[in-house]
Amino acid sequence: MPSPLFADRPVPQPPERGMMEALITQTRRLRGEVDAVRRDTTVDDDDTLWRWQRALCDLAVHQLDDLGAHLDQLKAGRPDGPGPDSPARGPQVAPPTCGRADLPADPGSPLGRIGSAEWDLLTDEVSWSEELYEIFGRAPESGPLTLDELPSLVFPDDQALLTAIVTDCLIDGKPIDGEFRIVRADGRVRTVHMMGEPVLDTAGCTASMWAVLRDISELRRSERMVRDSWDSLRREEHIARAETRLVAEVQEAVLPSWRGSLQLSRSGPAALDLAARHVPTASSRPTGGDWYDALELPDGDTLLTVGGLTGQGVAAASSMAMLLGALRGMAVAGIEPGALLGHLNQLLDTSERPVLGSVLCSRYDPATRTFAWAQAGHPAPLLFRGGTGRALTPADGVLLGATSGAAYEQADIQLRPGDLLVLHTDGLTRGGCAAERDRLLALGPRMTGTCSAQECAAAIVEEFSEAERADDACVMVARVGG
Incomplete structure (x- = not known):
């Protein structure tokens, strides 16, 4: 990987706790209302409009689950924060918890598919959360992957994208915000969204890179369902309009x-x-x-x-x-x-x-x-x-x-x-x-x-x-x- 260079970036200030609690409450309430609409939506396999509406409800629930998990993590902050004598560092990411207390920690749900990692460029140490091992389908005893090893699990067509966003982060100090597909050991292909930033030491040099990775496969699947249902609905509407026009023309002629x-x-x-x-x-x-x-x-x-x-x-x-x-x-x-x-x-x-x-x-x-x-x-x-x-x-x-x-x-x-x-x-x-x-x-x-x-x-x-x-x-x- 390229050598770390300076990356001058301001450190963002954490939001106020009261504001976070209000946002979490609003998100939970909205999630419950959307889920109620989803449960009341009867899906007819032959009705494209109903399938599209149900798919939209599923997509909205997934997105609200993700939003709730992120807000919970922001509210919790960094549990092992630096002491008063520790050197100033950039923002850290706490290992994700199971999420809200009223929802189970289901690895198959959006809340159970959020992991974190940090790659120390000075010591070559790598730290992965337990959830990240689950996302990659990798046994914890196998250890985490270095930045050089990470592309080996990435879908071949997406390896260049991963290399580009990581390089931009380390060289130009750009935040990481991209998604790519990984091929797990069991052969399953998953879509992962990666967000992160370089971490600067006291001299302003890039000391490490942290990232939050989440499995958004179900989210993308829901989005595809919405697009496919919408496209199918549009095609049916186009066919219906054409058929109506042809029927009218036949009637007009006969x-x-x-x-x-x-x-x-x-x-x-x-x-x-x-x-x-x-x-x-x-x-x-x-x-x-x-x-x-x-x-x-x-x-x-x-x-x-x-x-x-x-x-x-x-x-x-x-x-x-x-x-x-x-x-x-x-x-x-x-x-x-x-x-x-x-x-x-x-x-x-x-x-x-x-x-x-x-x-x-x-x-x-x-x-x-x-x-x-x-x-x-x-x-x-x-x-x-x-x-x-x-x-x-x-x-x-x-x-x-x-x-x-x-x-x-x-x-x-x-x-x-x-x-x-x-x-x-x-x-x-x-x-x-x-x-x-x-x-x-x-x-x-x-x-x-x-x-x-x-x-x-x-x-x-x-x-x-x-x-x-x-x-x-x-x-x-x-x-x-x-």
Whole structure:
């Protein structure tokens, strides 16, 4: 090692004891509060946000434990301080104790991983505390390591760093403050933080070097967990935003271009006044599988359909686009609702990607005001007439994709001028909950008279927008003219 040179450094004054006791009390109290939060934090392995929060709590507890140990040592001072006739020396480090009286001396805890050492450059004597032997995994009978021997236990990539900070301390009088990895005799790699200063004799020459070393492996592990959890959370958020954007783009490309209301111009006085709305979930994140659709067919009839597919995100949106395209094509070809659902069921049954569909498909003939409809595991249409509402008798039909060769019953009803039909996906009434359906039917008095379809749809959304729901929903309102 290089020869000791002068290192003129002022000797720091110890803090007042009362101040130290106040800091220790505050640290203990804060540590207890953070630990209480940590114990109350339930970790879900599938929830990245919870893992990140728990990792932050663990890191905070480790850091407060370290801070408490350091404050205890500062409060204790140097137990074997120099006498009045001893030569003036620089700051000394007392061998670390077990820490606070209310915490056990656990070698695996941050409090048990603090050791001290002093290397006397004049006599070549080396003094290690018992804790330092534990940190390095070295038997006390093997004796301490000199400054020349110390790099032999340091991870090869970090040996140059250790040499540099020790050299700067001895030659330039710089304080030591760095960390490096050591390889213990048992093969375990630990991260050690080293702090120290040169000790000057009465002539101002470097007489020895003291250092405090602490095993910060668990602290660094906690920090890595926080970083990894945060990075994972950021990636999940980025993926979620990208998925939401793709779902919105698919819906924008596939669903009807009209928003709010639509007047069908070719159907005469009995034409339908239409309005449709989307009711999002509390998170406002679209699932991608729900739709509503209205289309004037070549024979003058009007196709009305609402539905939803299982699943979420881009997969559900792409399946919805496929199904809605097939539905429109068969409706334009003149296939009636019951038979149409049978073909859609066969399509989903043979699809490579298993999916279930809840669909209501209907045709309205303005010449006769006949409403023909069929459903596949879907809520029945609601008919509002004369200020009261009722659900139409459900036609038989299982979910699309649930079984092969399913047949779907078709029903029809003669409508009157001023009648109002409400078609909705099951997310609006929480999977067909009777209480939610009755709540929807109770809106009958508000949806009679001269109210437009747009006003009726707005009333429904206003009534149900505050409800907590797991799925988003679509609602379509059709008022018969004439």
